Amino acid sequence: MRSAWVVLKRELGSFFVSPLAYVVLTSWLVWNGVWFWMLTEFYARNAVSSGASTPLSGFFGGSALFFIPLLVFVPVLTMRLVAAEKQAGTIETLMTAPISESSVILGKYAASLVIWCVLWLPTLVYAWIMSQHGSVDWGAVTASYFGILCLGAYFMAVGLLMSVLAPTQIVAAVLSFVTLGVLFTVGIGEFVLDGTAREVCAYVSMLGHMQSFAKGVIDTRYLVFDLTLAVLAVGLSIGALKARRYG
Amino acid sequence: MIEVERLSRLYGSRIAVNDVSFRVEPGEIVGFLGPNGAGKSTTLRMLTGYLAPSSGAIRIDGIDAVQSSIRARARMGYMPEGVPLYRDMRVHEYLRHRGQLKGVPDVAAAVDRCLELAGVADARTRIVGQLSKGYRQRVGLAEALIADPPILILDEPTSGLDPNQVRQFRELVRSFGGKKTVLLSTHILSEVEAVCDRVIIIREGQKVADLVPGDAETSLEEVFAELTTANAGQEAS
Numbered sequence: 010m011r012s013a014w015v016v017l018k019r020e021l022g023s024f025f026v027s028p029l030a031y032v033v034l035t036s037w038l039v040w041n042g043v044w045f046w047m048l049t050e051f052y053a054r055n056a057v058s059s060g061a062s063t064p065l066s067g068f069f070g071g072s073a074l075f076f077i078p079l080l081v082f083v084p085v086l087t088m089r090l091v092a093a094e095k096q097a098g099t100i101e102t103l104m105t106a107p108i109s110e111s112s113v114i115l116g117k118y119a120a121s122l123v124i125w126c127v128l129w130l131p132t133l134v135y136a137w138i139m140s141q142h143g144s145v146d147w148g149a150v151t152a153s154y155f156g157i158l159c160l161g162a163y164f165m166a167v168g169l170l171m172s173v174l175a176p177t178q179i180v181a182a183v184l185s186f187v188t189l190g191v192l193f194t195v196g197i198g199e200f201v202l203d204g205t206a207r208e209v210c211a212y213v214s215m216l217g218h219m220q221s222f223a224k225g226v227i228d229t230r231y232l233v234f235d236l237t238l239a240v241l242a243v244g245l246s247i248g249a250l251k252a253r254r255y256g
Numbered sequence: 257m258i259e260v261e262r263l264s265r266l267y268g269s270r271i272a273v274n275d276v277s278f279r280v281e282p283g284e285i286v287g288f289l290g291p292n293g294a295g296k297s298t299t300l301r302m303l304t305g306y307l308a309p310s311s312g313a314i315r316i317d318g319i320d321a322v323q324s325s326i327r328a329r330a331r332m333g334y335m336p337e338g339v340p341l342y343r344d345m346r347v348h349e350y351l352r353h354r355g356q357l358k359g360v361p362d363v364a365a366a367v368d369r370c371l372e373l374a375g376v377a378d379a380r381t382r383i384v385g386q387l388s389k390g391y392r393q394r395v396g397l398a399e400a401l402i403a404d405p406p407i408l409i410l411d412e413p414t415s416g417l418d419p420n421q422v423r424q425f426r427e428l429v430r431s432f433g434g435k436k437t438v439l440l441s442t443h444i445l446s447e448v449e450a451v452c453d454r455v456i457i458i459r460e461g462q463k464v465a466d467l468v469p470g471d472a473e474t475s476l477e478e479v480f481a482e483l484t485t486a487n488a489g490q491e492a493s
Contacts, residue, residue, distance in 0.1 A: 011359070012359075015356045015357045016357070019353050022349075023344050026344055027344065097340055097342075098336070098338060098340030099340040099341065099342060101301070101306055102340055102354075102399070104305070104306055105305055105329055105334045105336070106329065106354070106357045107326045107327070107330035107358060108326070108357060109326060254307055254308040255308050
């Protein structure tokens with residue numbers, strides 16, 4: 010695991026010296042800042058009709074606007090993990106070092122989770138702003154961030170798997186975008202379909218997932234889904250990297 | 257010591273390496289010679305664990321390199337063809353990273369030592385991506401030396417170096433004679449004559465000669481041309 014730590018350090022170092030990091034972080038914060046401002050405006054004007062929901066619960070679980078930037082930025086953030094090494098040829102020096110495929114994948118996966126957290130860290134300011142102008146349900150905020158962490162665990166794992174499978178970064182980004190987009194769309198079925206189909210869609214639903222956590226409800230069904238998918242994708246990434254030697 | 261027995265590698269249905277066997281004794285410097293596309297890089301990639309063989313056995317200091325790949329890799333320094341490096345890192349950062357990855361105990365001292373050995377101490381704080389090809393080549397060599405491995409595998413190590421750098425490189429490799437086992441691939445015949453104790457020639461994936469340069473009555477150039485005529489035109493281009 011020492012080598013996974015070395016891989017993690019290298020991955021973060023290279024991410025934070027790349028212009029990509031700052032382009033993504035800046036546009037991410039602009040997008041969310043505008044969205045959060047619109048929510049506070051809405052709740053300030055419609056105080057009576059808003060009921061139990063608050064700008065924070067609206068932000069974390071309100072609508073598709075929360076997921077649109079994620080469906081774009083997650084592929085952009087994960088595409089380089091392994092595909093960039095293939096394109097630069099450094100996969101050859103990496104895989105001929107005395108380290109296992111698991112260490113490489115776990116190191117890179119851990120790095121992607123750190124990046125995910127860095128993405129969300131500045132949004133804590135929104136909760137602080139709300140606490141200055143009213144009461145904040147800190148339990149619900151904690152649950153929201155926990156939900157985000159679980160969501161990130163499988164988003165980043167899916168992105169990592171695509172980066173292992175794809176020959177280039179662009180192909181990796183497109184594959185992750187399509188995979189996450191399909192999962193998101195299937196989830197919307199929760200609000201459209203009936204019966205068993207609805208049950209299945211609800212299980213996958215990213216919207217339902219975040220709506221539940223934003224209310225402070227930690228639903229274990231979502232946790233099981235997130236973690237299962239994360240473990241599966243990371244496991245497949247290790248397998249795919251091992252299979253490369255036989256290609 | 258490197259022992260290769262009946263090694264073969266297929267890419268799909270194309271045979272890249274076909275039933276190749278050879279040995280490199282401890283402390284020996286061996287040249288791996290062949291026209292472009294003869295299977296040199298594929299063979300070296302199998303030795304270093306980057307590719308799995310389709311059949312055959314590889315032993316690195318007696319360790320089965322297919323079954324115990326990681327233990328075998330720990331005994332080798334490898335400089336791949338084209339010298340892929342992390343271009344966004346500084347030279348000393350890159351070497352420190354690689355040293356840590358290889359589990360070198362005193363990384364700082366190892367970085368200094370291999371920077372000095374490869375003659376890149378003056379480029380220590382420069383960014384890898386901004387270096388000239390000759391410098392990058394030597395950073396790759398420094399990387400191969402970082403863990404002070406008993407075995408060095410170098411794939412076309414002098415391509416991109418100027419004549420002075422080539423001379424320095426040859427002196428360095430010669431200085432390893434008797435201390436490190438070196439297998440270097442090249443298609444520069446004078447290089448083999450200058451540094452190698454022995455030469456293995458492959459053509460179309462098969463070993464066609466295993467000889468000591470200077471032993472043959474004819475020059476290595478004539479031997480090479482004779483053994484690899486089918487591809488001689490391609491080589492010249």
